[in-house]
Amino acid sequence: MVELARTVRFCIPLAASELPTVLAERHNTFAGWPSFTGLGAYYELEVRCRGRADGVTGYLMNISRIDDAVRVHAISIIAAAIRGEPERDPADVLRAIIAPLQAALDRTVSAVTWRLTPFFSITLEPDRMERALYRQHFSFAAAHRLHADELSEDRNREVFGKCNNRHGHGHNYVLAVEVSAPIIPVPPADGTAGFSLPALEKVVDETVIERFDHTNLNLDTEDFAGLIPSVEHIARVCHHLLAPRMGDLGCTLERVTVWETEKTSCSYPA
Secondary structure (H helix, E strand, O other): OEEEEEEEEEEEEOOOOOOOOOOOOOOOOOOOOOOOOOOEEEEEEEEEEEEOOOOOOOOOOOHHHHHHHHHHHHHHHHHHHHHHOOOOOHHHHHHHHHHHHHHHOOOOEEEEEEEOOOOOEEEEOOOOOOEEEEEEEEEEEEEEOOOOOOOOHHHHHHHHHHHHOOOOEEEEEEEEEEEEEEOOOOOOOOOOOOOOHHHHHHHHHHHHHHHHOOEEHHHHOOOOOOOOOOHHHHHHHHHHHHHHHHHHHOOEEEEEEEEEEOOEEEEEOO
């Protein structure tokens, strides 16, 4: 079995009464097609398909089939929702997309992710249609030093290198929080019932960002007293701080990912 992922980028002009048909000319599918005309919305849909690759071609399917399925079946549903039902939960819109995509792609779709911004996305799996996975990103700046008291000075320098610098060093950490929640077609405007993104952002800000931003994790926080603030431990500590708060938000914490640099990240639980 293999899983093939394809991202389709597109723009929805808010003023247009109709979208261009899939047969119209396309000149920049890398940046997104349909392209912008006037004001509009830019989105990405990532479709994951699972199955067995063909023994002759090596294909699970031609990726142009995924492109066409999204453009023929999904974009019109999204366009109708953002023009006529802007208060609707995007996860409910995503749920309406699954069935036509499954029909067009031989029921191979295993997950669809809608990236509404570069930092916020919603994922839905066909076998768990009552709940969606919401993922939002945050950032905080902090300093730390990697040093184990149980090791000698020489051994610490050998294990941690420059990260063992006596005065520490800093990172602009990026934090991704993933939660699952029941889909409510039209969330309450005040966020008093069901899951809402603003409520999640408030809790993450109060619980993690304000706690760690512009601190020395070794010296200024109780959470890392006797605990080396490696990216692995930071991800685990953030998860443990956030998990008890999720019940009040109507969601379940699935995973926390922390990027120490663009090239290094850790997710907890794995």
